[in-house]
Amino acid sequence: MIKLVGVEKKLGGQPVLQGVDLSIPVGKLTTIIGRSGEGKSVLLKHMIGLMQPDRGEVWVGDVEISRLSGTRLNDVRKRFAMLFQGAALFDSLSVFENVAFPLREKLRMKGSAVTKRVEEKLGEVGLAGMGHKFPAELSGGMRKRAGLARALVMEPEIILFDEPTTGLDPLMAKSIHDLIVTMQRRFGFTAVMVSHEIPEIFGISDWVAILRKGKIALMAPAAEFQRTTDPEIHEFISVGGTVALPGSLVG
Amino acid sequence: MTNVIEQLGVRAILRIQEMGRMLLFVLSACAWLVRPPFRFHQIMKQLHFIGYKSVFVVVLTAGFTGMVLALQGYYSLRKFGSEGLLGSAVALSMIRELGPVLAALMVTARAGSAMTAEIGIMRITEQIDALDTMAINPMQYLIAPKLVAGVIGVPLLVAIFDVVGIYGGSLVGVDLLGVSEGAYWNSIESAVEWKDIYGGILKSISFGLIISWICCYKGFYTRQSAEGLGSATTEAVVLSSVLILVWDYFLTSVLL
Numbered sequence: 001m002i003k004l005v006g007v008e009k010k011l012g013g014q015p016v017l018q019g020v021d022l023s024i025p026v027g028k029l030t031t032i033i034g035r036s037g038e039g040k041s042v043l044l045k046h047m048i049g050l051m052q053p054d055r056g057e058v059w060v061g062d063v064e065i066s067r068l069s070g071t072r073l074n075d076v077r078k079r080f081a082m083l084f085q086g087a088a089l090f091d092s093l094s095v096f097e098n099v100a101f102p103l104r105e106k107l108r109m110k111g112s113a114v115t116k117r118v119e120e121k122l123g124e125v126g127l128a129g130m131g132h133k134f135p136a137e138l139s140g141g142m143r144k145r146a147g148l149a150r151a152l153v154m155e156p157e158i159i160l161f162d163e164p165t166t167g168l169d170p171l172m173a174k175s176i177h178d179l180i181v182t183m184q185r186r187f188g189f190t191a192v193m194v195s196h197e198i199p200e201i202f203g204i205s206d207w208v209a210i211l212r213k214g215k216i217a218l219m220a221p222a223a224e225f226q227r228t229t230d231p232e233i234h235e236f237i238s239v240g241g242t243v244a245l246p247g248s249l250v251g
Numbered sequence: 252m253t254n255v256i257e258q259l260g261v262r263a264i265l266r267i268q269e270m271g272r273m274l275l276f277v278l279s280a281c282a283w284l285v286r287p288p289f290r291f292h293q294i295m296k297q298l299h300f301i302g303y304k305s306v307f308v309v310v311l312t313a314g315f316t317g318m319v320l321a322l323q324g325y326y327s328l329r330k331f332g333s334e335g336l337l338g339s340a341v342a343l344s345m346i347r348e349l350g351p352v353l354a355a356l357m358v359t360a361r362a363g364s365a366m367t368a369e370i371g372i373m374r375i376t377e378q379i380d381a382l383d384t385m386a387i388n389p390m391q392y393l394i395a396p397k398l399v400a401g402v403i404g405v406p407l408l409v410a411i412f413d414v415v416g417i418y419g420g421s422l423v424g425v426d427l428l429g430v431s432e433g434a435y436w437n438s439i440e441s442a443v444e445w446k447d448i449y450g451g452i453l454k455s456i457s458f459g460l461i462i463s464w465i466c467c468y469k470g471f472y473t474r475q476s477a478e479g480l481g482s483a484t485t486e487a488v489v490l491s492s493v494l495i496l497v498w499d500y501f502l503t504s505v506l507l
Contacts, residue, residue: 050380074386081384088381091372102385105392108288154385 001026001158001190002047007056007066008214009042016042017053018214029184029191031201031222034211035236040194041085043211044160047192048080049073060158078106081156085163087147089135095122096131099149106154121149125179141172145179152183159184161193173197177204198237202226210236276471277464280398283391290396297400301362301463305408308357313345313412316353317419320344324420325428334428338435339442341420345413346443346451352499354412355458358405359491363466366397367487370470371480379471394467401463402456409455450506457502458495465491 002024009017016039024030024047034040045051046058049065058066060076068076089098099118103109109117122128125145135143144164151159161180165173177197181204184191195201201208202222209219210233218225218233228234324340370393373379382389417439424430469487473480 045380048384050383070388074388077384077386082381084377084381086376088377090378090381091376102387105288105387106385160384 001061002192003057003059004043004046005057005059007043007046007053007058009039009046009051009053011042015214017046019056020211020214020216022209022216022219024190024192025207026190027188028206029181029193029204030207030209030219031193031195031205032209032211033195033198033201033237036196038211039214040211041162044082044162044192044194048077048082048160078154079157080160081151081154081158082160083144083147083151083162083164085166087135087143089143089146089150091135093134094131095127095133095135095138095146095149098135098146099131099153102150102154117153118149121153122146124152124183125149140167141176144168144176148176148179148183152187155187156189158190158192161191161195163194163196165195165197174200177201180204198239202237272472273464273468276394276468277398277460280390280394280467283388284395284399286391290392293392293396294399297396298404300365301358301397301400302404302407305358305361305404306411308361309354309408309412310415312353312357313350313415314419316349316412317341317345317416317421318423320349320416321420321423321428325424325430334424334430335434336438336442337420337424337430338417339438341424342413342417342439342443343447345416345420346447348499348503350409350413350416351451351454351458352495354409355405355455355462355495356492358401358408358459359462359466359488359495363462363491364484364488366463366466367470367473367484368480370394370467371473371483374471374473375475375480389471394471397467398460398463401459403459405459405462406452406455409451413451446506450502453506454499454502457498461494461498462491465494 002022004020004022007017007020007022008015020043022043032040032043042051046053046066047060049058049068053066056066057064060079063076065073065076089095090101093101096118099121100114103114103117118131119128122131125148127142127145127149130138130142130146135146138146148164164180165176168176177200180191180193183189193201193205202225205222207219208222208225210217210225212232218228218230220228226237228237320341321337324337325334328334328336328340370379373393379389379393382392421432421435425432425435466487469483469490473483
């Protein structure tokens, strides 16, 4: 569904992506790992057209989006949702209004239909009865949950997660991971996650890719990825601690 | 020497690029303004913020400006025995110049800086990117309503400024300094022409556009740091204020 071909990007004159080739499996949870500053978030932003590559192509389905803009790009974006690192909730709106925002603004939905759908999503992420609160009144974990509810409310085909557990304690991080996996399994959307949470991500991801020196150095099913013989990758994934067995966090 | 010329050239090119980007920014916002969906609720919200919430500071400034004008004017006119012209002096100064310029400067300080900070924070915390990912154009949702609110709100505030200023002048001139009430108001009626009022409205509309345009632009392209946001806000206020004064000169020379 999402395919990147030879994507190159320089930021401030510095090469960040240097020929990324990546194909994201449909209906699976793919996690992209890599050292800080490798350009994982930059890569994610290319997938949804928030950044344009200097060279290369970004395909979403059968549409090449790297040169699209305006309405045509927006048409492609309707298939996406994104959970940002800081959740990117609108501070001037309550949690309820944040989740209702895409329904009201994009689908022009009104009244009880909005209320029903928003409350359903808030319930699914464990924020039932919290709709009246403002983002400033929420903890980091609750903000991420609200962001996830906003991402889910439009029932998108693809959801991008930009470091969804950054800044959270290990228990909260685990609960957010569990929530992401539960939602992904229930709704079957294609999920792409950028994360530093090693080894936890091996327990929740279907596929894992590592970005190194501006390229995808390895992409493999999670279990297979852990058996890599590449010494650098092995060292990187071993530093996080004991490698979890697949499925250890869910089920 | 070559290096110095090179540096100057680079700076000149960067400035021209920035000006081009600013022009494209406002053109893009205007283009999105006429495309559905029309966001009347957002326009009303911004009008409330730029207009209604600025009323107090505008009334306060206008009142004291009118009072000090009357005070200065009275002692200058008295030398020529023309105290009766005080009303026209206050009203013409207010309607032609001080009303539009001072009201616009007050709106820049109160609402313009807040606009830059709000949009800048939305940029830093990825709220603008979030709008993009929801296929909602930030130009249409965020910027266009602010431009409209500036263009509608500032002329209304200027009208309030003019009226309060003239009454402030009357308070000092008539009630404190003893100028005849009839002479004060009659001189206003005979001196103020429609073209003075049109000129004031035209100025205030363009000032409203300048404030919203510059302040939104600086917030939208703020650098990703607290320091960047601080400088963006300062630059927005300084640039808007300077542009208001420069544009006022050019517009006045055309209108006179």
